[in-house]
Amino acid sequence: QKEVEQDPGPLSVPEGAIVSLNCTYSNSAFQYFMWYRQYSRKGPELLMYTYSSGNKEDGRFTAQVDKSSKYISLFIRDSQPSDSATYLCAMTTGGGNKLTFGTGTQLKVEL
């Protein structure tokens, strides 16, 4: 079993839809959770960063962490074609430790 599981997609939605992206994990020691967006042939771009459980909102993006269920989510409201990319979840046990990535979910927002 992988430490972090993420549905690879692809996920195709119409413009304006609400998108829900999810990851599950097995290591209860993970404390810091991140979502990265990666466009084709580019490096990952940090979108959201969350410590421990709870919600965090930034514009059209909301990140949720449920440590009791070992489950994290990223919601994208009013999705746009420019949101089409691969979204990677990542997590770590502490600031100095390496990140563990999900496989990434490919999202396509269609006009």
Added chain:
Amino acid sequence: GAVVSQHPSWVICKSGTSVKIECRSLDFQATTMFWYRQFPKQSLMLMATSNEGSKATYEQGVEKDKFLINHASLTLSTLTVTSAHPEDSSFYICSARDLGGANTGELFFGEGSRLTVL
């Protein structure tokens, strides 16, 4: 967010030659930088952790003599792929953690370097 720059963004080389990729943190200092490798439609695979002033720490299965890492300063780490072969063709991405902020694990990535070995 913090800026990490990689160079070159794309390189093509002949089999048997060596290629150097640079990773720079432009607006912050980083004692630790990370090198990842990514194959098409796959996630990032950590290759090694680059430590300023000391030897890099390699992940299991990564050949340290093939992938030479040097972290010469707090803003520069280099990855040299020695005697490159076609199977080394991949997307190499570096990342760094901002020392100046809270030690929270937040990582910033470079744009990546695409290596094609003929």
